[in-house]
Amino acid sequence: MKMKSFLPFLVILVLLLGLVVWQKSNQKKPAPIAEQIGLAALVPDTLTKSTLDRVELFSGSAPEDKVVLQKKREEWLITSLHNAPADKNAVDDFIGKILAMKGEPRATADNDEKLANFALKDDEAFHVQAWLASGESPALELLFGKAADFRTVFVRKAGESKVFVENNNLRREAGASETGEDLRPKSNKWLKTQLFDVDAENVAKLTLKYPDKELVFDRKELEKEPETQEAGSEESAVPAQPDKQYEWALATDPGAKDFKSTEVKTILTKFSTITAMDVAGPDEKDTCGFNPPAFTATVSFADGSEKVFYGGRNVAEDKYYLQQAGQEPELMYQVAKYNFEQVFVAGSKIVSLPEWNLEQENLAKIVMERPEGKVVLEKDGSDWKIIEPQLNLEQQTTALKGIATALASLKAIDYADPAADTRALDTTIRIAMLDGSERVLRAGSPSLSVDGRYVKFDDSDSILVISRADSERILPPVRDLFSLAVLDIPSENLVELNVTQEKRNLALKKDPQTGQWAGTFNGKPIAPGADKVEDYLMTVNAFQMDSFTLSRAGSEVEAAATLSFVLADGEHKVLSFGAEKDGNYEASLSWLPCLFTAKSLEYLRLFADIDAFAAAEETSGAAAASSATETAGAGSVVEENASGMIPKEESVVAIDLPSASSGQEAPEAIGDTSEAPSE
Structure with a gap:
């Protein structure tokens, strides 16, 4: 194509390109999406990531329970939690969400009634305050109400x-809920959980000090034959330098059986993976076992430096704590029991401990001598029975079998140094075998280092530890060996019932011929139906004692309340209670020698249920008068006794009549239907 022919096309193309450039330069840019949908910025321009100095979080219903996060240079502290270090990433993420708050206007609520529709009243909303370094009031305070839907929440400025409606629900982000027990934010949600850093590869020595022993591990270099080059090579005369290899030795007991050296590496690795659950302040040292620290781990490095870690236990609450020496602030971090026991390991993870071998089928008799009394078990076929103490109570067969099973499967989990103060072993279990031999297990106080109990096997001097679970199985409370439903009063055999307690006084007797009950309640005559007596006996027979003490006699109880039962065969049973002591009542049973204790709830139910007999007062008078009239008309002779109007000769089938206030018609009399003679 000739140049003259191509030139017009080139001019047109340039013109078109120029037109496109002109249109784009004059086209308006679209508004930001927040502006398009009408979102309003809720954060003042003065509040930025660099100027924000403090965050306070609280529920309007409990403003005193605040979470306070305070900036310290580039880090964050939890002021409301002993100035513990906060998780910087978690706090920074939360602050980013605060600064990004933009809300869609939804309504205007100018009084408490309207604000309540959104759960945005001051005393019910969740408050988020952002503070500058200077200023007597927060630079921003946002109140979060109930969720608008599953994605958004109602919010307003203080x-x-x-x-407004907002996507970021900072109440949820802070770990609080709209209802229930988690209304208040928790300070430990913000806790920096990564505690320690130990370079396990450069550790030369590890010392673990327990309350009852000490373990020292040394890293030793293995001697290895140098490798020489193959003959004929240029460097055949120069031996190759091998890589250094190490092994761990137990310095405190070089001759220990089956030392498990790999466990030392596991301990050292564990330091860097332990995470904190909560934190305790300096004023809680006593309860955390840090006054002084009960456990110490000293990690010595090859370069001569060392790190020291302290440990402690709150035995009552089963909580475990760790702390690195020299850390500021000086806090004790709560860790999981499993993690604690991975650092301060039980002895069985380090060395092999003496074994207790016992064949369950060869057991014949078990004698347990305990501070609270002696218990003797004897094999009875495939079951076990208690032959001492001899108590007229149902025995718990499953628990008795459990003792024999636990004795046969017993294992030591830890040990103590011979010089350790493990206190006296005050419990002895003697096990008679079918072949006439005897095994002996001595048990003492709880271990100071692990969750278990000190023991000795047979005549050995070694102080070992068995687990708490095994201890509880072989030495359960004596009360757990018996059923403590101590009352079994058959209604068909009961002929007399007397109950006395404070202002309650019930006295009942059953007529041997008619089976009719009659007596008094608080001095007033009553004639309750048999069903009322049976209902109360159900309460009586369901009653359970909480425990009993073999070393104290029931005669020690000074009776303040009693239940008395007379049976048809003349047997007289009496249950007596003393005065209340710390929510318990000491009790005695006339047919058992030892002293019992009952919980307040069981005691109160036993006596409160006799109030049902008070209702019998309303009907007894009418019922007795009606019966007297009918039987008198039939020619019977009626006399009055202490229990009310009772026929002297002819029997009458008694019925319960409704009270006058019930509005019901009285049923026809049941009994002798013959006409009465006219006067």
């Missing part, structure tokens, strides 16, 4: 009535 002191303002305009209600």
Whole structure:
């Protein structure tokens, strides 16, 4: 194509390109999406990531329970939690969400009634305050109400009535809920959980000090034959330098059986993976076992430096704590029991401990001599029975079998140094075997280092530890060996019932011929139906004692309340209670020698249920008068005794009549239907 022919096309192309450039330069840019949908910025321009100095979080219903996060240079502290270090990433993420708050206007709520529709009243909303380094009031305070839907939440600024809808629900982000027990934010949610850093590869020595022993591990270099080059090579005369290899030795007991050296590496690795669950302050040293620290781990490095870690236990609450020496602030971090026991390991993880071998089928008799009394078990076929103490109570067969099973499967989990103060072994279990031999297990106080109990096997001097679970199985409370439903009063055999307690006084007797009950309640005559007596006996027979003490006699109880039962065969049973002591009542049973204790709830139910007999007062008078009239008309002779109007000769089938206030018609009399003779 000739140049003259191509030139017009080139001019047109340039013109078109120029037109496109002109249109784009004059086209308006679209507004930001927040502006398009009408979102309003809720954060003042003065509040930025660099100027924000403090965050306070609280529920309006409990403003005193605040979470306070305070900036310290580039880090964050939890002021409300002993100034513990906060998780910087978690706090920074939360602050980013605060600064990004933009809300869609939804309503105006200018009074408490309207604000309540959104759960945005001051005393019910969740408050988020952002503070500058200077200023007597927060630079921003946002109140979060109930969720608008599963993605959004109602929010307003403090002191303002305009209600917005926001995507970021900072109440949830802070770990609080709209209802239930988690209304208040928790300070430990923000806790920096990564505690320690130990370079396990450069550790030369590890010392673990327990309350009852000490373990020292040394790293030793293995001697290895140098490798020489193959003959004929240029460097055949120069031996190759091998890589250094190490092994761990137990310095405190070089001759220990089956030392498990790999466990030392596991301990050292564990330091860097332990995470904190909560934190305790300096004023809680006593309860955390840090006054002084009960456990110490000293990690010595090849370069001569060392790190020291302390440990402690709150035995009552089963909580475990660790602390690195020299850390500021000086806090004790709560860790999981499993993690604690991975650092301060039980002895069985380090060395092999003496074994207790016992064949369950060869057991014949078990004698347990305990501070609270002696218990003797004897094999009875495939079961076990208690032959001492001899108590007229149902025995718990499953628990008795459990003792024999636990004795046969017993294992030591730890040990103590011979010089350790493990206190006296005050419990002895003697096990008679079918072949006439005897095994002996001596048990003492709880271990100071692990969750278990000190023991000795047979005549050995070694102080070992068995687990708490095994201890509880072989030495359960004596009360757990018996059923403590101590009362079994058959209604068909009961002929007399007397109950006395404070202002309650019930006295009942059953007529041997008619089976009718009659007597008094608080001095007033009553004639309750048999069903009322049976109902109360159900309460009586369901009653359970809480425990009993073999070393104290029931005669020690000074009776303040009693239940008395007379049976048809003349047997007289009496249950007596003393005065209340710390929510318990000491009790005695006339047919058992030892002293019992009952919980307050069981005691109160036993006596409260006799109030049902008070209702019998309303009907007894009418019932007795009606019966007297009918039987008198039939020619019977009626006399009055202490229990009310009772026929002297002819029997009458008694019925319960409704009270006058019930509005019901009285049923026809049942009994002798013959006409009465006319006067």
